Amino acid sequence: MAKHCVALSSEKKIEVPEGTTFSEALKQLNPALYGKALAIQIGEHALDLQAEVPGGEHQIKVLDFASSAGEEIFRHSSAHLMAAAVKELYPESKVTIGPAIQDGFYYDFDRATPFLPENLGAIEERMRELARKKLPFVRRTLSQAEARELFARMGEDYKLELLDAIEDDQVSLYTLGDFVDLCRGPHVPHSGVIKAFKLLSVAGAYWRGDERNKMLQRIYGTSFDKASALEAYLNRREEAKRRDHRRLGKDLDLFSFHEDSGAGLVYWHPKGALIRKIMEDFWRDEHLRNGYELLYTPHVGRAQLWETSGHLSFYKDAMYAPMQIDENDYYLKPMNCPFHIKIYKTDIRSYREMPIRWAELGTVYRYEKSGVLHGLFRVRGFTQDDAHIFCTRAQLEAEIQEVIRFVLFVLKTFGFEEYQIYLSTKPEKDTVGGEEAWEEATQALRKALEATNLPYKVNAGAGTFYGPKVDIEIKDCLDRTWQCSTIQVDFNLPERFDMTYMGEDGREHRPIMIHRALMGSLERFFGVMIEHYAGAFPVWLSPIQARVCTIADRHQEYAVQVLKKLKDAGIRADADLRGDKINAKIRKAQMEKIPYMLVLGDREIEQGRAALRLRSEENLGALPMDEIITRIKTKSDKKSLDL
Numbered sequence: 001m002a003k004h005c006v007a008l009s010s011e012k013k014i015e016v017p018e019g020t021t022f023s024e025a026l027k028q029l030n031p032a033l034y035g036k037a038l039a040i041q042i043g044e045h046a047l048d049l050q051a052e053v054p055g056g057e058h059q060i061k062v063l064d065f066a067s068s069a070g071e072e073i074f075r076h077s078s079a080h081l082m083a084a085a086v087k088e089l090y091p092e093s094k095v096t097i098g099p100a101i102q103d104g105f106y107y108d109f110d111r112a113t114p115f116l117p118e119n120l121g122a123i124e125e126r127m128r129e130l131a132r133k134k135l136p137f138v139r140r141t142l143s144q145a146e147a148r149e150l151f152a153r154m155g156e157d158y159k160l161e162l163l164d165a166i167e168d169d170q171v172s173l174y175t176l177g178d179f180v181d182l183c184r185g186p187h188v189p190h191s192g193v194i195k196a197f198k199l200l201s202v203a204g205a206y207w208r209g210d211e212r213n214k215m216l217q218r219i220y221g222t223s224f225d226k227a228s229a230l231e232a233y234l235n236r237r238e239e240a241k242r243r244d245h246r247r248l249g250k251d252l253d254l255f256s257f258h259e260d261s262g263a264g265l266v267y268w269h270p271k272g273a274l275i276r277k278i279m280e281d282f283w284r285d286e287h288l289r290n291g292y293e294l295l296y297t298p299h300v301g302r303a304q305l306w307e308t309s310g311h312l313s314f315y316k317d318a319m320y321a322p323m324q325i326d327e328n329d330y331y332l333k334p335m336n337c338p339f340h341i342k343i344y345k346t347d348i349r350s351y352r353e354m355p356i357r358w359a360e361l362g363t364v365y366r367y368e369k370s371g372v373l374h375g376l377f378r379v380r381g382f383t384q385d386d387a388h389i390f391c392t393r394a395q396l397e398a399e400i401q402e403v404i405r406f407v408l409f410v411l412k413t414f415g416f417e418e419y420q421i422y423l424s425t426k427p428e429k430d431t432v433g434g435e436e437a438w439e440e441a442t443q444a445l446r447k448a449l450e451a452t453n454l455p456y457k458v459n460a461g462a463g464t465f466y467g468p469k470v471d472i473e474i475k476d477c478l479d480r481t482w483q484c485s486t487i488q489v490d491f492n493l494p495e496r497f498d499m500t501y502m503g504e505d506g507r508e509h510r511p512i513m514i515h516r517a518l519m520g521s522l523e524r525f526f527g528v529m530i531e532h533y534a535g536a537f538p539v540w541l542s543p544i545q546a547r548v549c550t551i552a553d554r555h556q557e558y559a560v561q562v563l564k565k566l567k568d569a570g571i572r573a574d575a576d577l578r579g580d581k582i583n584a585k586i587r588k589a590q591m592e593k594i595p596y597m598l599v600l601g602d603r604e605i606e607q608g609r610a611a612l613r614l615r616s617e618e619n620l621g622a623l624p625m626d627e628i629i630t631r632i633k634t635k636s637d638k639k640s641l642d643l
Contacts, residue, residue: 005057008033016053022060023049023189036064038193039073039186046073048139048186065225075100077137077188078197078223083107084135084179085126086219095181096158096207096216103233104222108205110158115217120199123219127197134192135177139185147171147182154180158207196230197223200237211369236478243478245530246375252535252593255376264373264380266523271543274572276522278541280361282413283385283518290406292357292387297339299363303329308496309338310432314465318366336362337490337515340388341497344511349501354511355391355399361522362386376527383522389514390499393440396512400448400487403516404470407485410518411474414529415538415641418475421454424462431465433492441489442468466492467515476532484520484528489513536593536615539635539643546632547594548575548610549585551601558605562598562625569629571636590615595643596632614643 006025007013016025026049027034039046041061046069063070079098086093086109098107109115142150144163150173151159159182163171174183176191188194199221207213224230241247249255254272257265268276284294303322306312311319315334322329333339340358349356363383372378391399411419423445426438445468449456456470463469472485490513493499500508519525529537539545546566548559559575566573576585582599589597598610609622612631635643 004053007059020053033062037062038070038188039063046186049189072100075105078194079105079107084176085123106218106220108216108218115202131191134190136190137187138175140173196227243531243534245527248535274543287359292359295358295360300330305338332365334366336386351503357389359387376523385519390511396444397448403487407518416474420473421456422459422471424459424469427461437491482528488515538641539595540639544594546573546596547589548598551582555600
């Protein structure tokens with residue numbers, strides 16, 4: 001008879017009789033871990049705790065909520081619990097799929113009557129009732145024919161369609177009370193494990209994400225292993241709503257979108273445009289200081305250019321339909337790189353010029369489905385802070401190191417000092433270039449990262465179609481991550497465009513091309529900054545740095561003099577000379593997130609001073625104008641993050 005042995009480690013293992021579940025074995029091995037376990041993992045396979053220990057010796061890993069796999073299992077089980085509640089309350093609903101997602105889960109339903117936000121409370125209450133019953137998640141294995149018969153009898157058409165895509169003869173189902181679902185699993189042991197949950201919203205979603213298919217009802221929710229963790233998440237969610245860049249963009253009069261003029265296209269208002277100018281000026285100045293030259297290139301290019309670059313083969317779905325000019329097809333550019341290459345090829349290049357560093361704030365256009373457009377985060381026209389470096393193989397690693405240093409300097413200047421760094425390697429399919437070039441490029445990026453002593457993770461298969469890359473995700477004040485900066489090594493485009501330089505040996509050599517963006521796109525980065533600062537930008541970025549506020553009409557003449565001094569000092573300032581009460585003026589300035597308010601009354605005129613208030617509501621009292629100007633200028637010039 002085969003032995004059945006379970007091990008947590010070489011020191012912790014037991015032999016169990018046939019028919020023993022992993023739950024029973026784990027309870028013997030480590031009662032403390034048993035209390036936290038949601039499922040177990042053997043090798044790459046996750047299994048239910050209720051699964052029986054097979055013959056042989058098995059090293060297991062316990063999956064709890066602290067592990068990413070355990071968290072996913074917990075939330076996928078939560079989706080099943082929600083679907084079970086929906087089927088009890090609204091039995092006419094047809095179920096489709098219900099995966100775990102980041103920070104939560106959803107389930108899509110086909111129901112003639114749309115779910116309303118007020119339905120969520122009833123569904124939540126039924127979920128709690130089912131949770132209190134501690135209903136087990138029971139796995140069953142059926143043949144394809146048996147499963148089809150079952151779901152046909154239940155009228156679950158979508159499950160039949162899902163079965164069509166499964167090639168295996170046997171499929172697994174899970175039951176939770178009366179609810180049956182087609183699912184690989186695993187799941188938590190029973191519904192009582194899921195206690196801290198919240199249904200968040202209802203939205204429309206096309207079946208299989210295809211707008212040609214039927215619109216379904218998607219219910220989003222979240223769940224945690226502890227009520228305190230759920231409460232903290234909901235608080236962060238409310239704070240994120242308060243910081244939503246779309247709302248703040250409107251409140252602060254920074255930008256707008258106009259569906260009737262074209263979805264996903266940004267209209268920059270004066271204040272937003274001024275912040276953008278400040279960002280662009282800083283970007284240009286630092287690039288010139290760091291050995292880059294600036295370029296400007298067209299917004300359209302002939303089809304031949306995109307055929308040579310490979311974009312029409314690998315990127316056409318994201319490009320707009322061509323326009324006819326002089327009987328030739330022209331495309332709005334989705335990227336800037338081919339234009340920079342054309343400039344490179346206008347002259348014979350020498351190794352003595354290398355590295356060549358060219359930068360451009362280039363506006364590109366990419367087609368995004370209307371359903372994924374999201375404020376400044378997902379648009380159809382945006383400006384990349386793009387640059388391309390052409391270098392020799394010997395220079396490659398040092399150039400990548402320098403780009404990483406430059407990226408971190410820029411991000412830190414804008415107030416982002418926490419990062420997650422990923423090395424994204426070759427995708428499994430739809431790539432260009434040989435294995436040797438991919439390996440050389442990947443190793444160059446890896447060595448550069450290791451030389452900087454920065455921790456990083458490998459994101460297997462997440463490279464672009466033409467080369468591996470380093471992605472740098474920034475963390476904002478709510479601990480959310482945003483992918484902005486990227487560094488990509490490209491051996492492919494120099495080959496496609498037959499780029500060369502004359503080497504020290506007098507022969508032609510192929511340059512290496514580095515694509516890099518520090519902020520990614522100005523639009524997306526601007527949106528991240530709005531939410532990070534909740535619209536209260538640092539002094540150097542604030543469109544209005546100071547506002548002069550009069551207490552009464554008789555103070556207006558002095559206010560004009562104070563305003564002139566501020567502007568003469570290069571401070572962006574305005575004045576509120578309306579007849580409103582001073583508290584209303586201060587409140588308005590604070591709502592507009594203006595860093596400094598200079599309040600003027602009789603006493604300030606007598607002393608030749610101004611009472612300085614901060615948007616943080618701190619009152620610094622009456623100060624000499626020279627001191628106020630020095631304070632504002634110093635904070636702005638040093639790009640300080642405080643007031």
